[in-house]
Amino acid sequence: MKRFIPHPLLAFSLLLMWLLLNQSVSPGQIVLGGAVALLASGAMTALKPEKVQLRSVRPIPRLLASVIVDIVRSNIAVARIVLFPAQKDRVSGFVRMPIDLRNQYGVAVLACIITATPGTMWVQFDRKSNSLLVHVLDLIDEQEWIALIKRRYEALLMEIFE
Amino acid sequence: MTPTLFLAWSITAAQVMLGGAMGCAAYRLLFGPRAQDRVLGLDTFYVNAMLMLLTFGVQTGRTLYFEASLAIALLGFAGTVALSKFLMRGEVIE
Amino acid sequence: MIQAPDLPAWAAFIVAFLIVTGAAITLIGSFGLLRLGSFYERVHSPTLGTTLGTAFIVLGSMTCFSVLQSRPLVHELLILAFVTITTPVTLMLLARAALYRDRTEGREDVPLIDENDEQALAEI
Structure with missing residues (x-):
């Protein structure tokens, strides 16, 4: 899981933004947006950001x-x-x-x-x-x-x- | 007065107010007195222009204006950051 | 020039209220640019337009298009999220640049340089 999606939170936000911009939740858009989100969040690993750790979300x-x-x-x-x-x-x-x-x-x-x-x-x-x-x-x-x-x-x- | 007419006049009033806001920002942009005041004026001008486009979108009922205002918001951000870096260091990309 | 989409009465009043309020708040914020005395005071006033001003106008636009197309349209929230996240960043950078310029010019009404400031500047 961690190897394929290095930054799950970032990838999810990117997918959400893609769907909002296209104003649709059709399967095609989800696949396309998912691919873009994975590629973009994968590129983020090159910057080696410090890990975000939430201790509590409450x-x-x-x-x-x-x-x-x-x-x-x-x-x-x-x-x-x-x-x-x-x-x-x-x-x-x-x-x-x-x-x-x-x-x-x-x-x-x-x-x-x-x-x-x-x-x-x-x-x-x-x-x-x-x-x-x-x-x-x-x-x-x-x-x-x-x-x-x-x-x-x-x-x-x-x-x-x- | 029908509701649609009321809405139409309200939108026009809002546009006039936003125009006044853009005028205030333009004053800072043109007359400074210092460079940071001008950059602040430019940033405010961008935000006001973006809001103005949103009201145009409501006025015409077209979603086309949404994309334009998003693009302006993005460009304004990048522009102000670049100008602030320039003020601090004298160059944008090191 | 005077035109508006055909909304039901309740929606028309809500949209009109939201948009006029947002525009008024933005106008007050931009007016502060003229009214306030020093640069550091003026930096505060445009945040009126980028927080509540934008929020009201975006909500008005969302209500208008959701009613027009009779389905919830929330993509305008992107603008709100974007503006609320980016404006602090630009204003912070601008204030730091102004502070740096004032310090190098030797103005006395700004806080003095710490020993760590040079390093902090190098980290931007």
Whole structure:
């Protein structure tokens, strides 16, 4: 199994994308898309990516839900800042925070979540000291932001990846 | 007002709003002030153009526009990544 | 120019609401490009358009075509997935490039260089 399908998750996503693009689930398309998916995911082995190991998939729906809630909430917050700039004294700035997450895919997912949420922006990650640099649009309390990111995302990501 | 007419006016209003959004992005693209602002404007412009194409798809009822907007999303991504690398290093492919 | 497909009344209202809301959110996000002061503040505002703005318009388009062809059409979700995954990557790269440029120019309102930064830059 492992020899024929080196990256099952990638191959499956490629097949799914092929079927969505062709908007059909006819046997011919499944065979064709399967062949493309196998070839493309086979080519991936040449890059020798680090193995993705999910320790647990149960926190994924919870993570997804909290990301969607946060995106909606911060969309409203940023829209308010843009539309009513004179409402209050707003300070934006960089926050440097240490994280305990070590898995590189976990860090990548955390980067995407933080940047996709309006109002927070991942700028840099330092692998040696495991600290990251985040730019926050509405910086009220630095410690509060660090605690928020740690509690809402990092704990769940560590459950998933480590 | 029939539902279809209401939908037609709503789509036109949405297109006007997206056009305004493209105007804001174009301002950043043209007047900077710095190179990274221009790249940010270009990226926003791409996304807004993609959304505009989606509304055209709904307006005409043709799925043809879907492919065009997917292509624009892909090109915008590749373009912005290349420009960001260029800003950082002065070259795209090392 | 003013035209629309013939949808049943309920679908027409849903599609109209979704598309207008999405366009309004995108407009606010792009307007932030003009409104906010520094580059690092401006980077935040287009994410409005790429998250909720895109989501609303894609949902509207999906509803429209699913009702028109009376079968579920979900291929537009590809656009949503693609945009939500790629935008963080481009914005991150752009912010790093801006930070690098600001540091090499010796600006003082950006965080100072760590000793590890040179190595981190080499890893991109």
